Amino acid sequence: MGVELAHNGECHEMEDVNFSDSELVYHVRDALISVQTGDSDSYHQLVGVMHHSERLAPDEVALLVTSLKALSGAVSYIDNVHHDSLLNSIFGMSLWKYGPDVMDALLELIIALAASNGKYVDSCLDMLVSNFMPPMYLVNTLKQPRGLAKKEQVLSRVHTALEGIVDLIPMAASRLSSVVVHRMPTTFKKDLQKDHLMYRTEVYVENILRLESGAIREFVGSRMLMAVVDMLIELDVAIGWDDILQDDSCKGIFAIELEDADEVAADDDNDENDYAELPRTLNRKSLGKNIVADLLDSLMVQTFEHLESCARNKRLGEVFETLLDSFMLTILNTYKSKFAQFVMFYACALDPEKCGVKFANTLVDRFVCSDNAVTRMSAVAYLASYLARAKFLSAAFVASTLKRLVDWCLEYCETQNGEMNPKAHRVFYSGCQAIMYVLCFRMRSLMDVPRLKSQLLVMPLGPVLKHKLDPLKVCLPSIVEEFLKQAKAAYLLTTSETFIFEDLLESDFSRDFGGLERLDMFFPFDPCLLKKCDRGYIRPNFVYWKHVRTTYGSDEEDSSDEDITEDFVVVNGESFMEEEGAGSLDEQHLDLDEFDYAMNKMSITPKNGFTYRFGGEQMQMPSRIRPSTTPESL
Amino acid sequence: MEGLSVSDANLVVYVHPSRSKNVSQAILRELSSLLFKFNETFDGVVLAYAVNALDKHARILSGVHPYFGVRLKANLLLFSPKPNMLLEGKVVKLMRESIHVIVLGFSSAVIVDEDIRDEFRYKSKRGEGKYVSRVHKRHTIKVGTMIRFLVKSLDEEILHISGSLIPDHTGSVGWLDGDVKNSTTESNKKRKQPDGEIEVQELGIASGDTHSVNNDREIKKKKKRRNAEEH
Incomplete structure (x- = not known):
């Protein structure tokens, strides 16, 4: 009713009288004022116009644009008590429904409204932020290529409007971050079953990142980045371990998972197209069709791309600061975070010299001088996993970081007289385990450089590891076993005592020092199970256990697959273990044929390959260490 | 201020x-x-x-x-802005209906057209609006001008001020302090300056303006310090 009235009423006026802009403004002002005197006809017409939304005819569009423009001129007359319905309908409008003309007029009105009175700032920001996400019914259209133009049309305007508001009202920036965080879509599993909601969440995060890189990043940037990290963590913890482990035997899964990962790695580097022919990928296999995981995967990719763009714009440093803070605040203390930490990993990979080094140093600092035992253990678990897995870190840096850890452990030993006690000295044991774990991965590469070799040889590993506290007995047997084997081969450390490991993954002692959180089994940078993340971003920077050369590797004669290993080690000796990572890309490509040949020779089929390759002593490490993600560890 | x-x-x-x-x-x-x-x-x-x-x-x-x-x-x-205080701020947006000002770089203020005294007339030239005094042609307010205005009310939550240009001693700071040059930087060259006024202007810049400039700087410094402390 009201719509009709308004339509007829104002259109006639426009045709007949041909109002000028300012006359229109006065007309609208009168309409607004007259509400207070009881005459609200023209006001209701105005409100009616705001409700025009479905399939507007050109004259309706013109009417709407004119009314919005006139209202922008009359904002100081809008009163939040008397014009409640008008305000509600303005704030309820969705930009996605309209063409560019209406959008521009509406945003002009919103900016004017925000600037006119402090009361409306929050509502205006809220309205703009609610337009970050398209309405549900539009999602399918937007997913098509031509939908992109529409998306850009709306979002670029929304962001310009936000910047406009902050220009006029600087204090609005602080409100904006709260509104964005408050409006963040919640991610309940059931809702996510719908692809639409997933898409909307992706668009929302895209907007957050856009704010982070936009003109007002100085005011809202860091909060936005933290919001994204929080969201990743939230999704991360929403993926339970049950989702990852769908098959019955968990060890089998990880074996297969590794197999697949390796195979993909081999083919991937070679030829992208071969990918389709591979057996089901690790993600499908281990995570199944898990929508939360898919969403997390694509959000992680978005974040990675954002980091890349920051690196291109030379502002990775400032972004990294925030990320690091956020990591220390949330991820570090999140119980067994599985994926979100790879954001840090990738940021470090983008700038190994600054960010990569800083990350490790911050973790060591936290380990050495925090108050909370759990935080310290968690920090050192991150550190160990990071030093072991980050291909981009130089051997020299790994050595110097190890030195700091060993020094701390030594200092600790010297103050202790008691006997072994996993619970009381848990921080110490976690430090020792970290040292051993890193050395399992890096010993050979350190030994290959004479300078680092001598550094390693003078490190007081013996006094620490053979101390009365007996870390060799307490730490995870699988790690200790591998470490001792390598250390013996490298003449780094020999033990008089013989340890009988019986192929145990964990022991009662390790369980004890790991505590309820099982930090003894926490290797946060184990291969990433998210497919897109892993393939495009993490993998090129990642050290897989199978690419690691061990100190005993080339000397071992009795291994059943000796030839192959020999081959493999030599091949990789030149490419993958070239510690200065990125530079060796070319070499890597040269070696790929050979590498592929080696792989074919091994004729890997996912299931049998496992027993074939990991059955041998040489490859025992990954399947033993991998299950940091098994349910046993919970 | x-x-x-x-x-x-x-x-x-x-x-x-x-x-x-x-x-x-x-x-x-x-x-x-x-x-x-x-x-x-x-x-x-x-x-x-x-x-x-x-x-x-x-x-x-x-x-x-x-x-x-x-x-x-x-x-x-x-x-602590209180009603009837005089504040100074920089115009960031100017339309027929309102003038938007930022005070001290963080607090926003708006002056709606009813609160602009009739002396000022809105003019729009090549899409750029300005308020020009009918009495003193050189007294103009446009984007970038520092203006002095009267506080009508303050929204404490978002530090939003509603201001007024009704009293005679409000308007462009440059003009009020006798500094014509400052308020009309671009068009000023065409005009003939009355004798002796230039010296006065220079003095004006030296004495009148420095105060607010200093204030600004000081606050920026403090802001920086705050940032440093927070990190």
């Missing part, structure tokens, strides 16, 4: 035991949380602070047990 004041405050900061390791940092953090927010106790917005006398002894107070109170004296720079 009115509304700025320095006040000495005797404060007690309650420090949480978890922060007891680094008390001075905890105090600075607590004080920083006051910045740029309207505070009823001070009846204004704290723009900057300097802690000058730290009491060596903290007390554990029975009522608020694990917290301990640290007494200190602080020097606070306060911004």
Whole structure:
């Protein structure tokens, strides 16, 4: 009713009288004022116009644009008590429904409204932020290529409007971050079953990142980045371990998972197209069709791309600061975070010299001088996993970081007289385990450089590891076993005592020092199970256990697959273990044929390959260490 | 410009035991949380602070047990705009219906057309609007001009001021202080300057303007300091 009235009423006026802009403004002002005197006809017409939304005819569009423009001129007359319905309908409008003309007029009105009175700032920001996400019914259209133009049309305007508001009202920036965080879509599993909601969440995060890189990043940037990290963590913890482990035997899964990962790695580097022919990928296999995981995967990719763009714009440093803070605040203390930490990993990979080094140093600092035992253990678990897995870190840096850890452990030993006690000295044991774990991965590469070799040889590993506290007995047997084997081969450390490991993954002692959180089994940078993340971003920077050369590797004669290993080690000796990572890309490509040949020779089929390759002593490490993600560890 | 004041405050900061390791940092953090927010106790917005006398002894107070109170004296720079005060700010947007101003770089103010005295007439040239005085042609207000205006009201939550240009002693600061050159930088060359006025202008810049400029700078410095402390 009201719509009709308004339509007829104002259109006639426009045709007949041909109002000028300012006359229109006065007309609208009168309409607004007259509400207070009881005459609200023209006001209701105005409100009616705001409700025009479905399939507007050109004259309706013109009417709407004119009314919005006139209202922008009359904002100081809008009163939040008397014009409640008008305000509600303005704030309820969705930009996605309209063409560019209406959008521009509406945003002009919103900016004017925000600037006119402090009361409306929050509502205006809220309205703009609610337009970050398209309405549900539009999602399918937007997913098509031509939908992109529409998306850009709306979002670029929304962001310009936000910047406009902050220009006029600087204090609005602080409100904006709260509104964005408050409006963040919640991610309940059931809702996510719908692809639409997933898409909307992706668009929302895209907007957050856009704010982070936009003109007002100085005011809202860091909060936005933290919001994204929080969201990743939230999704991360929403993926339970049950989702990852769908098959019955968990060890089998990880074996297969590794197999697949390796195979993909081999083919991937070679030829992208071969990918389709591979057996089901690790993600499908281990995570199944898990929508939360898919969403997390694509959000992680978005974040990675954002980091890349920051690196291109030379502002990775400032972004990294925030990320690091956020990591220390949330991820570090999140119980067994599985994926979100790879954001840090990738940021470090983008700038190994600054960010990569800083990350490790911050973790060591936290380990050495925090108050909370759990935080310290968690920090050192991150550190160990990071030093072991980050291909981009130089051997020299790994050595110097190890030195700091060993020094701390030594200092600790010297103050202790008691006997072994996993619970009381848990921080110490976690430090020792970290040292051993890193050395399992890096010993050979350190030994290959004479300078680092001598550094390693003078490190007081013996006094620490053979101390009365007996870390060799307490730490995870699988790690200790591998470490001792390598250390013996490298003449780094020999033990008089013989340890009988019986192929145990964990022991009662390790369980004890790991505590309820099982930090003894926490290797946060184990291969990433998210497919897109892993393939495009993490993998090129990642050290897989199978690419690691061990100190005993080339000397071992009795291994059943000796030839192959020999081959493999030599091949990789030149490419993958070239510690200065990125530079060796070319070499890597040269070696790929050979590498592929080696792989074919091994004729890997996912299931049998496992027993074939990991059955041998040489490859025992990954399947033993991998299950940091098994349910046993919970 | 009115509304700025320095006040000495005797404060007690309650420090949480978890922060007891680094008390001075905890105090600075607590004080920083006051910045740029309207505070009823001070009846204004704290723009900057300097802690000058730290009491060596903290007390554990029975009522608020694990917290301990640290007494200190602080020097606070306060911004407390009150109705009928004169403020100065920079025009960031100008339309027929309203003039938008930012005061001290953080507080926003709006002057709607009814609150602009009739002396001023709106003119639009090549899409750029300005308010020009009918009496003194050189008295113009456009984007970038520093203006002096009267406070009508303040929204304390978002520090939004509603202002007025009704009184005669409001308008472009440059013009009011006798500095025509400053207010009409671009078009000024075409006009003939009355004799002797140039010297006056220079003086005007030197004396009248420096105050606000200094203020601005000082606040920026303080802002920087605050940032440094927060990190």
